Amino acid sequence: MNPFRPAGRAEAQRTPIRAEAPTARTEGTVATLRLYDPIDSWGGYWGVSAKEFVGVIDELPEETTEIRLLINSPGGEVLEGIAIMNALRSHKARVVAVVEGVAASSASFIAASADELIMMRNSELYIHNAWGIVIGDAADLRAVADDLEQHFDRNIASVYAAKSGDSVEHWLAEMDKDRFLTAEQAVAEKLADRVEGVGDAAAAKARFDMSVFARSDGRRAAAISDPKLPSSSEPGDPNRxxxxxxxxxxxxxxxxxxxxxxxxxxxxxxxxxxxxxxxxxADPTTPSASAALPEGAIxxxxxxxxxxxxxxxxxxxxxxxxxxxxxxxxxxxxxxxxxxxxxxxxxxxxxxxxxxxxxxxxxxxMPKNTAVPVAEVGHSDTLTSTEDALYAQAGWGKTEKGA
Incomplete structure (x- = not known):
């Protein structure tokens, strides 16, 4: 269940969200794509999946030389975000990301991986450590903690490092602070190239339930509180x-x-x-029909x-x-x-x-599609095991693209 779209918690939901698959608009050889929703492997109602996003990229005209990616997203699943990022990297067109409201969590490293990142005035980036949910014994919890720190966090930090020129360790330290970066701070940190135009980060954040990013006593609040279970876990019309x-x-x-x-x-x-x-x-002492019955007896x-x-x-x-x-x-x-x-x-x-x-x-x-889940919280579950998910990230790299 996507934490940015909590079911059964009407008081936590702000402006209603209707996730849409991205649509492409082309002007000459420039194609415009919008990433305006949570990033979620289920897609559809829950957000934009990598499959939906890549499907739109595949339909771009052959002569496309530039992709302008307009972003207003709270982020979502790490592996879905990596798939979207690498699909954009592998396209021959130059990618210009434009943060119009907020690029949080996995949306932030998609933005930072672009050939150029423009922050609209008053927009924001949000960076933090990856999180996950695990059910198991102490050894399982330690293993997942190691995976989060050594694989997921480092992979994400490496994207910021490649953009800024700073070290992975520098960005690991910044991610641990759970930082909201203003447009100007994003440029100062060398994650963004410039600020232009007018944006509205406050309105963008109000569109989503961003409470999952809150911290309480130095730690994040639970991503899913008081979960409401559906009337049935079956698909379709399950009520028998x-x-x-x-x-x-x-x-x-x-x-x-x-x-x-x-x-x-x-x-x-x-x-x-x-x-x-x-x-x-069955009691033999029960009065017979001829005996007087106490009040209420039959x-x-x-x-x-x-x-x-x-x-x-x-x-x-x-x-x-x-x-x-x-x-x-x-x-x-x-x-x-x-x-x-x-x-x-x-x-x-x-x-x-x-x-x-x-x-x-x-x-x-428990997250979907993994025996020992390791996924950024609120991110609906992936279709691979923990080992598969980690190995899948091991080899991605950056492809050079021309202007």
Missing amino acids: KENAVAYSDLTAGLRERLGVTDAEASDETLLAALDQALEEQ VVDKAAHEQLVADAAAGRRAMDAIDAQRRDDIVAAALADGRIASSSRDSWRAQLDKDEDGITAILAG
């Missing part, structure tokens, strides 16, 4: 309408037979009332009792089946999203039986 209707009818029947007047009574309340009714029916004939027991047993089986199906679907969705490996399916499924709410929340918080 027939099962839901049958379950509703069943619980209504149980409430009526058991004398439970609360229409919002939980499954546990209904089962407790059912257990009590069965105990009373006598049920044998046939009605048998029907009640049968309905209750069917209800319990139905609820167990629905619970089992729901938990199976949660594990299947986690497998499909690449949140867990197939070898651990049974283990996760068993844990769901013990603590469905807790385990579901853990699975929902």
Whole structure:
């Protein structure tokens, strides 16, 4: 889930965002592309993916000699940003990046990798260390911390270093400060070439939920607080309408037979009332029909009792089946999203039986498409493992382009 577009937190969302695939506008041999949204591998509603962006680059006219990349983006996934950066690097046209509002996070190193970087007046760059989410033991956490520092951070810092001429270590130290650079500061730091025109960084930042970049007591605030899980983790129309209707009818029947007047009574309340009714029916001390009954007590004939027991047993089986199906679907969705490996399916499924709410929340918080996720926070998950993601970055370099 993209942290710049938090679901279920209306109070955190500012101006509504509708992500769009970039469109190209050409004037002569100059093509203009816009990067105005979060960078996210899902693309579509969640942001601009590398696949969408590169698809537009591939459609540029053969005679294009200059690409003007207009940027107003909070950034996003590191590897998606690297893919966009290298697609622009490998194009024969000269790339001129123009920051019109804000180029934050992965959008900042895309901007810095251009042949020329122009900051519109009042625009900003934002640089910081990469972050990730990991579930595992102490060794896993240490390994991911090492990967973030030795691979992701250094790769990002190397882009800034290549632009400015300063060392990688210099930019690692600057990234650790979580710096918002004004247009003038970006030029002074040699990340940008010049300032021109008029921009509006304040309005640009208000367009996105930038609270994920806040720090509390010297550390960043959590990227996703109080996550809201979807009603189902299945794609499409996942609500199993027939099962839901049958379950509703069943619980209504149980409430009526058991004398439970609360229409919002939980499954546990209904089962407790059912257990009590069965105990009373089995108790030989239960008063006979001829005896005086205490207030609120009823006598049920044998046939009605048998029907009640049968309905209750069917209800319990139905609820167990629905619970089992729901938990199976949660594990299947986690497998499909690449949140867990197939070898651990049974283990996760068993844990769901013990603590469905807790385990579901853990699975929902794990990044997609990696067994040991290493991705910049809020960046929706990639389709590679941790090792693959790191190896994929090892060889990219800068291609010389002519004017």
